[in-house]
Amino acid sequence: MTEGKKIGSVMIVGGGVAGIQAALDLADSGFYVYLIEKTGAIGGTMVQLDKTFPTNDCSMCIIAPKLVECGRHLNIHLLTLCEVTEITGVAGDFAVTLRQSPRYVDMNKCIACGICTDVCPKKIDNDHDSGIGKRRAIYLRYPQAVPLKYQIDPAACIGLQRPGTCGFCEKVCDAGAINFADVEKIHRINVGAVILAPGFEVFDPKPSGMWGYGTNANIITSLQLERYLSTSGPTEGHLKRPLDGKPVRKMAFLQCVGSRDENLCGNGYCSSVCCMSAIKEAVLAKDHVPGLQTSIFYMDMRTHGKGFDQYLEQARSEAGVRFVRCRMGGVETDGESGDLRLRYVNENGRQIEEFFDLVVLAVGLQTPKHVLGLAHVADIKLTADNFAATSDFAPVKTSREGIFTCGAIAGPKDIPQSVVEGSAAAAAVAELLAPARNELTVLPKFPEERDISGEEVRIGIFICHCGTNIAGVVDVKVLAEYVMTLPDVVHVDRKLFSCSQDSQESIIQLIHEHRLNRIVIAACTPRTHEPLFRETLKVAGLNECLLEMANIRNHNAWVHGNNPTGATNKAKDLVRMAVAKVTFGQSSQAIAVPVFQKGLVIGGGVAGMTAALNLAQQGFEVHLVERTDTLGGNALNIKYTWGGEHVRTQVAKLIDKVIWNDRIVIHKESIVTGVAGFIGNFHSTITSKNGETKVIEHGAGIVAIGGEAAVPSEYSYGSITGVVTSVQFDKLHELKEKHVKLAKRFVFIQCVGSREEGHMYCSKVCCTHSVQSAITLKKENPDRNVYILYRDMRTYGQRESLYKEARKLGIIFINYELHGKPRVTGRGAEIEVEVWDHVLHQPLLIAAYMVILAVAIRPRQDAEKIGTLYKVPVDGHGFFHEAHGKLRPVDFSTEGMFVAGLAHYPKPVEESVAQALAASARAATILAQPEVKLDTIKAIVDDEFCDGCALCIDVCPYHAITLFEQAAVDGEAPKKLVRVNVAQCKGCGICQGTCPKRGIYVVGFTMKQVVAQLQAALAG
Amino acid sequence: MAFEPKIIAFCCNWCSYAAADLAGTARMQYPESVRIIRMMCSGMVHPQLVVEALNMGADAVMILGCRLGECHYQDGNHKALARSDMIVELLDDLGYERDRFSLHWLSSAEPHVFVSAMTETAERVRRLSALQLPDGGES
């Protein structure tokens, strides 16, 4: 580890989902973050996507909360329109130079009303819409952009191109935010570490005119299709033929455009995400166009991630997507019609022609030029495929110490893996900069809270004009006069922009001046602005719960723009409702629970050890519980990673570090047998082999119990000695066993126990592993015949190079289908393998000396038990189920618990390591705090009404309610009541909706408040 | 003046309220008659609130939540759905038409679903009320 100076701040280059995740994890665990974005707003590619696989979640909706969190985090400094020009210094102490392009819009003044865009006369292609829509020269990258500030595209702006002309935006901007004199700025920032997360670009088929792209507008890319399908896209989700607006009835997807093809596009690797994204688009497009036929033309279906194979099967059987394995020959326009003729050679070797209305090219991912420049500036090594070079055991570390990566810069990957790497990079940085934790971060400080319990209700109302957004429709003067007449209102004020900095100060002052104790802000939506105003109340010494917002913009002025009278009347109602509600508002403290700043890791394999070691090196005490008497887990059975690193050497090093780390307490031959507590406060009981028990207190826990190899029940395994599993084969080969040494013909059979009824998932590692073994065999002796019988060759990402090498070496790949599995029979010393030959239309017989079965990875039997103990779920296959497949890939929905490694899903070493680091980073966000603050919105029991019927206990999704018996008081009989564990309660109020006695309510949403709101709503 | 109904819409914070926000951002237009009450989850809406709203003179009550399976609190909307039968029975007993109460599921990215729910409900209520006007039932 590097000695010397450690600066407690980090620069993250790239504001896509990976960079955002890293930023949040670091800022939440005591490090100051500079988040650098090249464009005008963070969000990366995710904000362009319509839906995400395999859950079909709306992409924007699931990333938006993270964007907002980044935007307002006290310890994250967003710098947009910036590029890195120099990085000097060493790990722990870097100086980074940034060049910031002018925005020409003053971020402090812009209120994003959008009037500038309306008057801007210049229209150009919108890159956010992948070129299919138009935008103005002054624009927002996307409607929910963070920061929500307009920017001027200098290349398109008329006023900037010819000074003195146009300038319409400047004239209409009430806030005076337009600044044509804005200039480029240079920043020099000192940070302890740098994370590179610049993302990728999609392959552009235009220059090469691949598959006719550019010759016919009915050939589009998959990213363009996303924009067509998006309801916020240029066509509002309507899919028509771009060329002539005709309906689309038959649509074709062409896979691997810009991937797996060095000759046509220069990218030999597999882009890893396009199969799934094409399936998703094919399924969703059918929702948009009834009766639409979709066909996917592919070489191998690579759906290797969690839940992906099931998605594929559903697409095939339920949605009716057609899958055609083929070699594409060409795409031509059919005369005048604009239809497209596809020529391809199908699986049986037949040449086929077919017509389509629309052709979608599933374009691959590649490293953009500017990122190559960044890599050069950062002085890091790249792979042959132009991705950052990393070790399989340190997947987020670059070749330069102190510089880390996450996301697609280190190889093409999907959203969950990018999020995992974002957290993993955060863990690696936190390890490096641990001594400087909390040195540069700030904690919000608030004055002591005023006790208002004895005060009469004094309501202050602030009406926001929001520029002209509200005031342009609602008669705010009339509104102000009206609301002044409402009961208990002592002060009403109007603000041009209630969210601006000066308005906050004025509100604080008025609270003091008029001794206000309830505040109504009539403005926009609480979903974006309530946190801001709550903060303002706190600064003014008022409890944050004494606030209510009346949404007179989004729910009124904007939606009734053509009826000002109606809108003004409705605004009166909305404010009256807010006043009625806030009158019954009560103070509530966000409860804080002290944290045991220790971690517990269950499982001593690579994932468990990596997580434990990282937490320890971040400065936390860790308990590592291992079921057996040895550390190492499944990795002890693997020889090389796909990148060629010797696994056992690396694992030995890891074990050494874990054993010699003072902060790690290892409990071998032990299992967890009991659990109590919640986030920050777990008590886990562990029991050793000889029955001794210990209770460990910990603030967070990581489940990394691994998986196990399935035992084959087919292919004569167990009855023919030459039929072995891949793990057995590796052992025999390593021992130079004579059968292996002398054998001339080897057959590998893939997907043994994977991707079939009951186990509809891909074990992810077996294709690569078999290909690697086959290469070794062939290299040892080129005279050997090596066959691989496979269903889809899933050497995803940069592993594709192994597949290519294998084919070059003459290894024979034969495809089989699930309904035509190979047959294995014994014939003396030889084994006969029979497989259907698609080209010759007859069975092919291979006389093999050895048959190697690529067996599936299964979850461990004890997974369910651990799941029950910690209240964390397992999925239908028995793997642990994360909180959110996309955005919380290592979190459990039970707060404070995390998952890593094979226990989550089959995966190769480097993904296990990344996931372990990620889990550790997530755990550190809890452990780094002396206490955890919980939300104020909590259920409270009213003992007077509660009769202990316990109905609420059944419906509470978080098991936060328990029954208890109150001892008899003053001769009364003992009473049954419920109690809420506030730490577990999330404030959903399902209990309140269920309680027949009004015995339980949620702060800020009590029945009294809602009834008052109803009364006020219906009084007008 | 034309009859302007008053509709109470209980919206869950995570999807339906957000969709209503987005309808605003997109400047979609719908009848002014709706009054949104923000709840944390559709499962938070007590059946009593629906009854009380109608008793107080609301022309219709809507509960809007996340799409089934997408509730922010796991299955709050399923709970709301399960309770809705009971609500309908209750309304029957009290002599309210079924059409005065409805449930809607939508994602935070579906402002158009929100808008059409509002527009349709306002229409429906207008028709219901027109039926009753002759005998002076409602105004």
Ligand code: FES
């Ligand atoms: S949070 Fe939307 S329905 Fe539960």
